[in-house]
Amino acid sequence: MTQQNELYNTQVDVETNYVEEQSDPNENRFVFSYTITIRNEGQVPAKLLARHWIITDADGNVQEVEGEGVVGEQPHLKPGDGFRYTSGAILETPVGSMYGTYKMIADDGNEFIANIHPFTLSMPNTIH
DSSP states (O other), X not given: OBXXXXXXXXXXEEEEEEOGGGOBGGGTBEEEXXXXXXXXXXXXXXXXXXXXXXXXXXXXXXXXXXXXXXXTBOOEEOXXXXXXXXXXXXXXXXXXXXXXXXXXXXXXXXXXXXXXXXXEEEOTTSOO
């Protein structure tokens, strides 16, 4: 695995949303959606091979999710291209967090990791 540099630079942005209609606080079911935008800001085209998520609720319960691609796809991004998708997570608490990585492979054969920095999942009005 090589480290990210100017050749292999992937930007990951996240937007989150509480999904009230699918949640049931009385049953400790809190549903969140997150929309990810991945942008290839490097100089070499690259394909997203796999994802690895660490999801933690407010009680410290951890879920680990690994798999190929995202939402059934393995997007191939040329320099300057982006890919946007929405997925979800279910927690037992009204607040939690997620972070992770995408395993990428550049067209030149080098594999690298795109980091997904920690972000918060929270029901409205729970964090001030």
